[in-house]
Amino acid sequence: xxxxxxxxxxxxxxxxxxxxxxxxxxxxxxxxxxxxxxxxxxxxxxxxxxxxxxxxxxxxxxxxxxxxxxxxxxxxxxxxxxxxxxxxxxxxxxxxxxxxxxxxxxxxxxxxxxxxxxxxxxxxxxxxxxxxxxxxxxxxxxxxxxxxxxxxxxxxxxxxxxxxxxxxxxxxxxxxxxxxxxxxxxxxxxxxxxxxxxxxxxxxxxxxxxxxxxxxxxxxxxxxxxxxxxxxxxxxxxxxxxxxxxxxxxxxxxxxxxxxxxxxxxxxxxxxxxxxxxxxxxxxxxxxxxxxxxxxxxxxxxx
Numbered sequence: 632x633x634x635x636x637x638x639x640x641x642x643x644x645x646x647x648x649x650x651x652x653x654x655x656x657x658x659x660x661x662x663x664x665x666x667x668x669x670x671x672x673x674x675x676x677x678x679x680x681x682x683x684x685x686x687x688x689x690x691x692x693x694x695x696x697x698x699x700x701x702x703x704x705x706x707x708x709x710x711x712x713x714x715x716x717x718x719x720x721x722x723x724x725x726x727x728x729x730x731x732x733x734x735x736x737x738x739x740x741x742x743x744x745x746x747x748x749x750x751x752x753x754x755x756x757x758x759x760x761x762x763x764x765x766x767x768x769x770x771x772x773x774x775x776x777x778x779x780x781x782x783x784x785x786x787x788x789x790x791x792x793x794x795x796x797x798x799x800x801x802x803x804x805x806x807x808x809x810x811x812x813x814x815x816x817x818x819x820x821x822x823x824x825x826x827x828x829x830x831x832x833x834x835x836x837x838x839x840x841x842x843x844x845x846x847x848x849x850x851x852x853x854x855x856x857x858x859x860x861x862x863x864x865x866x867x868x869x870x871x872x873x874x875x876x877x878x879x880x881x882x883x884x885x886x887x888x889x890x891x892x893x894x895x896x897x898x899x900x901x902x903x904x905x906x907x908x909x910x911x912x913x914x915x916x917x918x919x920x921x922x923x924x925x926x927x928x929x930x931x932x933x934x
Contacts (some may be wrong), residue, residue, distance in 0.1 A: 649834065652682070655825065659686050662823045663798045670801040670819070673827035674824070676872020679802040680757050682827060686800055687753040694826060695747040695754045699761035699803075701812075705782055708744035708769060744769065748779045751796030760803040760811045767814050774821040786843040835873050839880050849890040852934050853879050856892075856901065857931050860909050871905050878904050892934030902927045 648656070659669045669686065671679040687694045697703075747754045759767060772780050778790040801822060804811055830838070832854045839850040857871045857879075879900060882888065888896050902924045910923035918926075 640821075641905070649837075653679055656686055656689065659800075659823075659825065660689050663690065663800070668799045668801060668822040670803065670822040670824040671827050672803045672805065672824055674829060674870070674872070675804055677829050677875040678873065679827050680755075683755045683757065683800045683802050687755050690753045690792045690798060692796055692798075693750065693752045695743055695752045697743055697754065697756050697759075699756065699758040701761060701763055703762045703766050705766070705769070706742065708742045708766070709779070709781055710740050710742040710745050711767075712738060712740075717859065745781075745791060747780060748773065748793050748797050749791055751794035753800040754797070758799045760814050762812070764812055764814050767818060770818055771815070771821070773799075774818075797870060829861070829872065835876055838873065839876050842877065843880050843884060845880050845884060849883075850876075850880060852882075852890050852892075856930050856934060859933070860905055861927065863909070863926065870911075871908050872902050875904050875908065890934075892931040898928055898931045901931055 655732070662669050663686070671682055671685075672678055684694070684696075696837045697708075744754070746752070769779065769782075772778055772790075773793055779793060780790045781788065808869075829835075832851070835854040835858070836847060836851040839845055841845045841852060843850075843856045854876045857873075861870045861872070882900060883890060883897065887892070888900055891897050905927050906920060906923040909926060910918050910920055
């Protein structure tokens with residue numbers, strides 16, 4: 632059972648390629664080969680990270696993954712000195728002479744961006760707009776001049792040249808999402824931005840069915856439920872997504888919960904997974920948890 636659960640979890644993170652997705656990946660790969668970074672943007676749960684990782688895998692180079700956040704700084708990206716190493720040598724070869732040599736050196740650790748740039752990795756910079764613009768300014772030099780400045784590193788060389796095999800894939804949520812910074816226009820001007828939207832409930836059902844091995848009819852019932860609640864939202868912030876459908880489907884399969892809109896157990900599962908994102912996305916002010924739960928139950932009963 633544990634092995635089956637692990638396999639399902641791995642499968643659920645993989646990208647299901649249909650004709651449209653394959654076309655998008657092929658175009659994106661062409662842009663990377665031409666030397667341009669690719670930027671996938673769209674609502675949360677639309678599959679941007681899975682798409683970026685699938686694209687990175689197609690380059691057949693080592694992949695470095697960085698998650699954007701407001702605390703990310705040059706020390707994380709470029710590197711930092713991690714401490715000191717002392718070395719002491721005592722020479723007693725001649726008994727009448729006592730000689731002692733002692734040296735202290737600083738230990739340097741490459742940051743993730745520096746490691747990727749030096750070795751020609753494919754960098755996936757996930758949700759990069761959650762990092763501060765001052766941090767992301769490093770990428771202007773990388774994309775324009777082909778060098779990574781070593782700001783504040785105390786290194787003898789002022790910069791590192793970008794390896795010719797290095798490539799970067801960005802992902803982001805739209806600017807109206809909470810916790811997102813406005814990155815410099817100069818950075819967006821140097822990348823090719825592709826929009827990733829929510830899929831139709833039929834396509835989402837096919838993904839759920841294929842990823843988890845669920846009966847297609849049951850998968851359609853779940854994705855239709857989630858899509859109906861998502862359509863109620865007036866604010867495109869963290870509404871119920873394909874990720875929510877996968878959560879419901881996996882737990883229902885593993886716990887033998889029937890996909891039945893009138894089942895108390897199924898209703899409770901859906902409330903636990905869907906009520907919060909629905910409450911945040913329903914209106915500008917949001918709705919109460921009780922109101923969100925009622926809407927979930929109503930949607931379940933229409934299945």
